[in-house]
Amino acid sequence: MTKPILIHGGHLFTMQGSGVGYIEDGAVVVTGSEIAAVGPETDMRLQFPNHQALDATGCAVLPGLIDAHMHTPLAILRGVAQDVAHWMQKALAPYSRHLSRDAALAGVKLNVLEALRAGTTTFGDYTNPIPGWAETYADAGVRAVLTPTINALPPGGMAGWLLGDLYPLDKETGDQAIDKAVRFGRDWHGAADGRIQVMLGPQGADMVLREHLLEIKRIAEREGWMIHMHVAQGDREMEQLQMRYGHRTPELLADIGLLDAQLLAVHLTEASDVEAARIARSGAHMVLCSGSIGIIDGVVPPAQAFREAGGLVALGSDQASGNNCNNIFNEMKLTALFNKIRYRDPTRMPAWEVLRMATVEGAQALGLGDRVGRLAPGMQADLILVDLGQPNLSPVLASPVRNIVPNLVYAASGHEVRTVMVAGRILVDDGEALTLNADAVMQEAQVQARELAVRVAKDPDHRQMALLDAMRAGQL
Amino acid sequence: MTKPILIHGGHLFTMQGSGVGYIEDGAVVVTGSEIAAVGPETDMRLQFPNHQALDATGCAVLPGLIDAHMHTPLAILRGVAQDVAHWMQKALAPYSRHLSRDAALAGVKLNVLEALRAGTTTFGDYTNPIPGWAETYADAGVRAVLTPTINALPPGGMAGWLLGDLYPLDKETGDQAIDKAVRFGRDWHGAADGRIQVMLGPQGADMVLREHLLEIKRIAEREGWMIHMHVAQGDREMEQLQMRYGHRTPELLADIGLLDAQLLAVHLTEASDVEAARIARSGAHMVLCSGSIGIIDGVVPPAQAFREAGGLVALGSDQASGNNCNNIFNEMKLTALFNKIRYRDPTRMPAWEVLRMATVEGAQALGLGDRVGRLAPGMQADLILVDLGQPNLSPVLASPVRNIVPNLVYAASGHEVRTVMVAGRILVDDGEALTLNADAVMQEAQVQARELAVRVAKDPDHRQMALLDAMRAGQL
Numbered sequence: 001m002t003k004p005i006l007i008h009g010g011h012l013f014t015m016q017g018s019g020v021g022y023i024e025d026g027a028v029v030v031t032g033s034e035i036a037a038v039g040p041e042t043d044m045r046l047q048f049p050n051h052q053a054l055d056a057t058g059c060a061v062l063p064g065l066i067d068a069h070m071h072t073p074l075a076i077l078r079g080v081a082q083d084v085a086h087w088m089q090k091a092l093a094p095y096s097r098h099l100s101r102d103a104a105l106a107g108v109k110l111n112v113l114e115a116l117r118a119g120t121t122t123f124g125d126y127t128n129p130i131p132g133w134a135e136t137y138a139d140a141g142v143r144a145v146l147t148p149t150i151n152a153l154p155p156g157g158m159a160g161w162l163l164g165d166l167y168p169l170d171k172e173t174g175d176q177a178i179d180k181a182v183r184f185g186r187d188w189h190g191a192a193d194g195r196i197q198v199m200l201g202p203q204g205a206d207m208v209l210r211e212h213l214l215e216i217k218r219i220a221e222r223e224g225w226m227i228h229m230h231v232a233q234g235d236r237e238m239e240q241l242q243m244r245y246g247h248r249t250p251e252l253l254a255d256i257g258l259l260d261a262q263l264l265a266v267h268l269t270e271a272s273d274v275e276a277a278r279i280a281r282s283g284a285h286m287v288l289c290s291g292s293i294g295i296i297d298g299v300v301p302p303a304q305a306f307r308e309a310g311g312l313v314a315l316g317s318d319q320a321s322g323n324n325c326n327n328i329f330n331e332m333k334l335t336a337l338f339n340k341i342r343y344r345d346p347t348r349m350p351a352w353e354v355l356r357m358a359t360v361e362g363a364q365a366l367g368l369g370d371r372v373g374r375l376a377p378g379m380q381a382d383l384i385l386v387d388l389g390q391p392n393l394s395p396v397l398a399s400p401v402r403n404i405v406p407n408l409v410y411a412a413s414g415h416e417v418r419t420v421m422v423a424g425r426i427l428v429d430d431g432e433a434l435t436l437n438a439d440a441v442m443q444e445a446q447v448q449a450r451e452l453a454v455r456v457a458k459d460p461d462h463r464q465m466a467l468l469d470a471m472r473a474g475q476l
Numbered sequence: 477m478t479k480p481i482l483i484h485g486g487h488l489f490t491m492q493g494s495g496v497g498y499i500e501d502g503a504v505v506v507t508g509s510e511i512a513a514v515g516p517e518t519d520m521r522l523q524f525p526n527h528q529a530l531d532a533t534g535c536a537v538l539p540g541l542i543d544a545h546m547h548t549p550l551a552i553l554r555g556v557a558q559d560v561a562h563w564m565q566k567a568l569a570p571y572s573r574h575l576s577r578d579a580a581l582a583g584v585k586l587n588v589l590e591a592l593r594a595g596t597t598t599f600g601d602y603t604n605p606i607p608g609w610a611e612t613y614a615d616a617g618v619r620a621v622l623t624p625t626i627n628a629l630p631p632g633g634m635a636g637w638l639l640g641d642l643y644p645l646d647k648e649t650g651d652q653a654i655d656k657a658v659r660f661g662r663d664w665h666g667a668a669d670g671r672i673q674v675m676l677g678p679q680g681a682d683m684v685l686r687e688h689l690l691e692i693k694r695i696a697e698r699e700g701w702m703i704h705m706h707v708a709q710g711d712r713e714m715e716q717l718q719m720r721y722g723h724r725t726p727e728l729l730a731d732i733g734l735l736d737a738q739l740l741a742v743h744l745t746e747a748s749d750v751e752a753a754r755i756a757r758s759g760a761h762m763v764l765c766s767g768s769i770g771i772i773d774g775v776v777p778p779a780q781a782f783r784e785a786g787g788l789v790a791l792g793s794d795q796a797s798g799n800n801c802n803n804i805f806n807e808m809k810l811t812a813l814f815n816k817i818r819y820r821d822p823t824r825m826p827a828w829e830v831l832r833m834a835t836v837e838g839a840q841a842l843g844l845g846d847r848v849g850r851l852a853p854g855m856q857a858d859l860i861l862v863d864l865g866q867p868n869l870s871p872v873l874a875s876p877v878r879n880i881v882p883n884l885v886y887a888a889s890g891h892e893v894r895t896v897m898v899a900g901r902i903l904v905d906d907g908e909a910l911t912l913n914a915d916a917v918m919q920e921a922q923v924q925a926r927e928l929a930v931r932v933a934k935d936p937d938h939r940q941m942a943l944l945d946a947m948r949a950g951q952l
Contacts, residue, residue, distance in 0.1 A: 017950060019951040022950065022952070078869075078870070078887065079879030079886070079887065080873065080877045080882075082822075082826070082827060082886060083812075083826035083827060083882070085822060085823055110867060110870060117867060118868075291886075294813045294816060295812075295813065295822060297820075297822060298820045298821050298824070299820060323886070324882060324883055324886035324887035327868065330889075334813065336559075336771075337771065341775070341776055341814060341817060341818075342817075343774065345561075345774050346559060346560060346563065346772055346773060346774050347559055347560060350559035350946070350951065351559060352946070389918060391589045391917070392590050393554075394586060394918045395586075395921045395922045395924075395926070396922065397555070397926070398929075399947075400929065400933045400941065401556045401941065401946075401947060401952060402952040403554060403556050405951070405952050406556075406558040406559070406800060406952070407555040410555070410558060410771065410801065411555065411796070411801040413891060414889070415889060442865060442867060445870050445871045446871045446872065448871075449872075450871070453873050453876065456876060457875060457876045462876055465876065470828070470877075471877060473495055474494070474498065475828035476495075476498070476877060476879075476881050476882075
């Protein structure tokens, strides 16, 4: 049997209790995939005299970061859809319709590499399953909550629809997507030593029929899977639901029994504070994607109201075609800043609160609160070491005010992450990924992206892209 | 004579013209401290057959970044003053009053190291001059615009004043500060082969008497120095001016003849769009400190209105006690995002516009537009190479939409800067600073910060600090 690992010398933020759970001169002991003990280093050394030491001197030691909502294939389209109105139609769609399976898988791997190196240990990925998707997570050694997209959009997708028309939805297509998701869930839920979980993912209340939502809820209850769903994600969605049912999204979900603790509601871009509070009080959880919704919509979603109503909010990086990066340090900072601005109040969303959203509360929102998000005995050993010996995180002060948490939130960028451990296994060492070949992943992404760009350029529809004007004007 | 340096193989953003001035397969030739030529690589190789090659393959090549407003000594207080109301009084002051000269100088060096490694080549530093301040810039090899603080606050500073009272201002103190600034300017303006410039820095229209402002303006005209001044930086300032003169700041400055192209107006936090436009139309320039004002005040200053009125806006990182980091990549991103949110419009402040603020327009705002901010023959050779071969900047696409500028603004964090050149001299190579000893700088900062924290803890006044509550509650 391998010796326990004693992680010592670091600044320990356990995220236990109601704050950040700092332990002075603390150490963490890992045996196998679990945390065996956490406490003063001297005690740990007495309890575990026969150990392997992992020196964290000069580092902050934290639970691994939780990214609750991503669309990883879109990493291959990083940076092609910024600064435009009607992002999806005018910038993303001309690219995404040419996304091959190989390109999508290259995007998944690129995104896992990027986020893992920036300290993400749990990946809430939402996409159309492609061969190799779940396997990438199994092989990379990270933790994942995978949600296959379910929609009832008839073959051909949204092409030819006009804004303002009621979308045609197809019962058969939705049924098939549900069946496929259920098969995926049976294959993968609990796989990779329990590192992989599955959720059911209706793309939005406007993208499936009411009967699909009811069927998904029945399956969720039967299988014990959560429902991961975009909710109130745009005025388009609200308009569709008004036309179809005469309700806004929260009202519809309440009506048909989807508002409860099994729901992970993503975005709430268009939800009012009152609607957000209603969803929170139902026990449902929220994912806040600050960077993505800021860039795509110029909106700060009502996470503050959701939290004030007692709800749990996780953070998500969404997708690199909109947000450009998938990095929870980025999301923590933007979340704190955007909410200060929304309320013109510098005390809103202090650093410790957003750090909790990225760790313990994010884990709870995903139904993983008893496994990850805190450093405590019996929890899975998912943790990161952040090197504070960088100019942008120096100096380190312990008293009268400890400056580490504010600096992690407002000054760190993720490149300071030195070590990443998931389930007791070191996946990043000295900043280098051990389970992914970084050069090969980036090279494959480059090849796939170039080929994709050639397909886009050959498609006459690409001439409607908003950013072609910027190209012509020499702005890109 | 040393051979010209040919920088080839990179993606060249010259910032010439009205956009980003991209040159495909371009190269830059540097002779001595200047750019000798910019153009297609094949042409450059013909014109300069006898050269040293600097391979920029896989990199973006840009003008060095301009940070127009910093208070570098405060880097020593990074992260001790976040998430509080009355930031200056309730969080910063208990620390800043114990800032020794040694601590301040350690802060300057830490800040120069941090920003230089993140691609800043021109430092607009504003502070009380201490021995070693200007020398740090001369020795580091960077470009600096130094502004010694001028105020008329009587000895003892703000201690004992009540919010709402008219501050006592002292003619003699202000006169002495002006004399000292003029002596500093005569010593340093144009020093270090012209890399150092000096500006006159009244701390604010509320911090000096009207006669001081008039005297400063006379000196500025006589010496040809600009005036670098906090303008409309808080409700406190506006209130003081209303009490003293019956005017808000822009009105007062217009009245006494300070609104013209010689003025660099910092923050405009409390200025209305109309006031911002008025200042812009006068020919004065603005510095926007998005991160700092976002964290400290929860405000997005009226830079958009300033630009729409024809004004030039530079970016500034302000200080690490409020903003936590001094990094122009951070400021570009926050500026683009905050303005999208302010106007609920994703097309506001596109990536190329904020990149112009950080380079060509920032240089123009500082009066350095004929020396830096663009890659063009005759300009100083201040430039950076950003490694695009990082997961968060991959893949690189050239057409139909070039994704590099959006990724530099929305996905880069500054750690991707590989090479920094100022006046033809390489100051950062492969991410390592050559003119500053990073370990020694961080070590000295750590020592000075710890000693400072001990002095703070001994001062009974520190018990009024807002963050002590957060410490007790386990939130830090």
